Amino acid sequence: MLLILLLVLNVEFIFLINCIKEIHQQDFSFRKIWNFKSFNLKNFLLFLVYGLFVAFFLSIFFRTPLLVNLKIPEFVMDYMSRSWWLLLILGIYFFASLFWAIRWLEQRGVLKIVGKIIAITVGVTILFDVIIYFLQKACAIFPGKYLKILAIFNLDLIQLFNEIAAIFLLAEVINLLVNTGQRLKNTKKEYFFVIICLLAFISLTTASNISYFNSNISGLVLISHRGVDQGNGVQNTISALNKTAKKRPDYVEIDVHETKDGNFVVMHDEDLRKLAGCSEKPHDLTLKQLTKITVSENGKKDKIASFDQYLLAAKKLHQKLLIEIKTTPKDSRLFLTRFNKKYSRVILENNYLVQSLDFHVVEQLYKINPRLKVFYIQPYNFAQPDTLPAGFAMEYSTLNARFIRVAHRHHQQVYVWTTNSKTVMKKMLYEHVDGIITDNLSQAKRVVKEYQRQYSYVKQLKNYLLIEPAQLDFLV
Numbered sequence: 001m002l003l004i005l006l007l008v009l010n011v012e013f014i015f016l017i018n019c020i021k022e023i024h025q026q027d028f029s030f031r032k033i034w035n036f037k038s039f040n041l042k043n044f045l046l047f048l049v050y051g052l053f054v055a056f057f058l059s060i061f062f063r064t065p066l067l068v069n070l071k072i073p074e075f076v077m078d079y080m081s082r083s084w085w086l087l088l089i090l091g092i093y094f095f096a097s098l099f100w101a102i103r104w105l106e107q108r109g110v111l112k113i114v115g116k117i118i119a120i121t122v123g124v125t126i127l128f129d130v131i132i133y134f135l136q137k138a139c140a141i142f143p144g145k146y147l148k149i150l151a152i153f154n155l156d157l158i159q160l161f162n163e164i165a166a167i168f169l170l171a172e173v174i175n176l177l178v179n180t181g182q183r184l185k186n187t188k189k190e191y192f193f194v195i196i197c198l199l200a201f202i203s204l205t206t207a208s209n210i211s212y213f214n215s216n217i218s219g220l221v222l223i224s225h226r227g228v229d230q231g232n233g234v235q236n237t238i239s240a241l242n243k244t245a246k247k248r249p250d251y252v253e254i255d256v257h258e259t260k261d262g263n264f265v266v267m268h269d270e271d272l273r274k275l276a277g278c279s280e281k282p283h284d285l286t287l288k289q290l291t292k293i294t295v296s297e298n299g300k301k302d303k304i305a306s307f308d309q310y311l312l313a314a315k316k317l318h319q320k321l322l323i324e325i326k327t328t329p330k331d332s333r334l335f336l337t338r339f340n341k342k343y344s345r346v347i348l349e350n351n352y353l354v355q356s357l358d359f360h361v362v363e364q365l366y367k368i369n370p371r372l373k374v375f376y377i378q379p380y381n382f383a384q385p386d387t388l389p390a391g392f393a394m395e396y397s398t399l400n401a402r403f404i405r406v407a408h409r410h411h412q413q414v415y416v417w418t419t420n421s422k423t424v425m426k427k428m429l430y431e432h433v434d435g436i437i438t439d440n441l442s443q444a445k446r447v448v449k450e451y452q453r454q455y456s457y458v459k460q461l462k463n464y465l466l467i468e469p470a471q472l473d474f475l476v
Contacts, residue, residue: 006044006047006048007044009047010039010043010044010047010048011036011039013047014036014038014039015033015034015036016174017174017177018032018033018034018035019033020171020174020175108177110176110177113176114173114176117169117172117173117176118169118173121165121168121169124165125161125162125165128158128161129158129161129162129465132154132157132158132461133458133461133462133465135154136150136151136154136457136458136461137458140456140458147457148213148457150457151209151213151457151458151460151461152206152209152210152213154461155205155209155212155213155461155464156202156205156206156209158461158464158465159201159205159209160198160201160202160205163201208401208402208405211401211405211432212401212430212460212464213457213460214432215455215460216432217429217432217448217451217452219434220429220433220434220435220436220448221250221251221415221434221435221436222249222250222251222435222436222438222441222444222445222448223249223250223251223252223253223322223415223435223436223437223438224244224247224249224251224252224253224438224439224441225253225417225418225437225438225439226253226254226255226268226439227240227241227244227252227253227254228240228244228298228439229243229244229247229249229439229440229441229442230439230440230441230442230443231297231298231299231439232244232298232300233297233298233300233302234275234295234296234297234298234300234301234302235268235275235297236254236255236266236267236268236305236310237266237295237302237303237304237305238302238305238309238310238313239300239302240300240302241310241313241314241317241319242313242317244441245314245317245319247441247442247445249319249441250320250435251320251321251322251353251435252314252319252320252321252322253321253322253323253324253437254266254310254321254322254323254324255267255268255324255326256307256323256324256325256326257270257282257283257326257328258282258283258328258331258332258335259282259283259285259286259287259290260282260283260284260285260286261286261287262332262338263286263287263306263307264287264306264307264308264339264343265282265287265290265291265304265305265306265307266304266305266306266307266309266310267282267290267295267304268326270282270326270328272293272295275295275296275297276293276294276295276296278293281328281330283328283330283331287306290304290306291303291304291305291306291309307343311343311346314350315346315350320350320351320352320353321350321352321353322352322353322354322355322375322415322437323347323352323353323354323355324354324355324356324357324377325339325354325355325356325358325361326356326357327356327357327358327360327361336361336364336365336368337368340365340368340369340372344369344371344372347372348371348372353373353374353375353390354372354373354374354375355374355375355376355377355393356374356375356376356377357377357379359376359386361374362374362375362376362388362389363388366388373390373391374389374390375389375390375391375392375393375413375415376388376389376391376392376393377392377393377394377417378392378393378394378395379394379395380395380398381394381398381399381400381403384403384406385403385406385407385410385412387410387412389412390412390413391407391412391413391414391415391434392407392412392413392414392415393414393415393416393417393435393437394414394415394416394417395416395417395418396416396417396418396419396424396427396428399414399416399428399431399433400431401431401432404431404432404433413434413435414433414434414435415433415434415435415436415437416428416433416435416436416437417437417438418437418438418439419436419437419438419444420438420439420440420443422443422447423466425438425443425444425447425448426447426451426463427463427466429447429448429451430459430460430463430464
């Protein structure tokens with residue numbers, strides 16, 4: 001799906017360049033606009049590298065609704081950072097590509113001009129955003145009702161200015177690259193069209209920002225990721241559950257695999273390399289064999305727990321569970337049917353939730369038992385929420401307020417994972433998520449209390465302007 005999207009964007013970019021070329025010609029032709037001879041594998045690869053790089057650059061300095069979504073998910077970056085050879089290859093490729101791009105612009109004689117346009121546009125945009133932020137801060141003397149109206153107005157201004165700046169920068173750079181060197185005179189009709197577009201943009205952003213400046217988090221739930229809190233035990237084990245339950249999370253999130261003999265075991269990974277130092281997989285061993293294995297993590301040791309053992313321990317502790325169903329190609333054909341038959345009653349009686357990264361599981365469980373509340377796990381914010389699941393669990397780095405608003409209109413909840421940074425937690429609270437899945441439950445509780453005690457429209461506005469929240473803890 002991502003490759004298809006990139007192909008469409010490449011075609012759209014070629015169309016845009018053709019339009020700019022033809023607009024400057026006296027013999028304007030619609031037929032020439034649809035000329036895609038430059039579309040080939042080489043140019044597509046160049047677009048893939050430089051197009052995404054430019055989009056990422058724009059998303060840092062121009063906070064527009066589209067550009068803020070163009071991110072590499074944090075879990076991908078985490079995986080890359082643990083593969084030194086991958087980082088080395090990407091680093092060499094990035095700097096070689098950057099050097100080639102600079103040389104290409106220099107040969108065309110536009111490097112200095114492009115540099116000036118970028119520097120001036122970015123500088124003015126940052127200055128404007130900072131001025132508006134301090135204006136909001138200076139107006140804190142007004143009553144709360146008027147302060148909210150001012151905050152909405154100021155955020156409208158920021159979004160509008162950023163949008164215009166991004167469009168200006170893109171148009172100016174493309175205009176230089178196609179070597180038109182001309183300026184067109186705008187007609188009254190064109191000015192009228194621009195005004196209509198601006199009014200439409202402001203009305204849409206205002207409606208969105210009214211929802212954004214909302215401090216209510218009364219229904220928020222805090223969820224312990226894999227049943228641990230700040231490394232207090234081995235993930236998905238009963239001893240860790242006993243310790244974490246004392247901190248009173250709303251839910252404990254666990255992972256369930258099918259075993260070789262058709263039973264269910266509580267563990268996350270598809271093999272035992274990380275926790276037990278062996279290559280066996282859950283579907284290769286029986287439940288009896290798996291529960292004899294000792295796993296270790298965070299300086300602690302414990303035995304692998306069967307799902308039945310974990311359910312019994314959770315019931316004694318009166319602890320609610322968020323159960324993630326893990327799937328592999330080796331799963332039996334009646335995997336979900338047996339899961340529902342054996343566990344649906346206890347899940348419903350105790351108000352447990354179920355989730356899965358496999359949308360097939362979400363669909364099948366809904367058909368088998370519509371009473372189960374099943375969440376769909378999304379690692380990337382790629383499309384609008386589907387109406388089938390009871391809710392969503394999404395990786396935090398690409399989740400945004402628009403996705404959450406659409407889900408809420410469908411009466412669906414949105415949980416975010418895995419939020420371990422104080423800054424990211426605050427950002428997610430400002431985005432109005434319904435649940436936070438974290439390895440640091442104790443810290444999350446402190447952040448929620450601080451948010452409720454110190455909420456202000458100034459901080460809400462600053463949250464919107466933050467670029468990379470996980471790396472800017474000192475700003476909050």
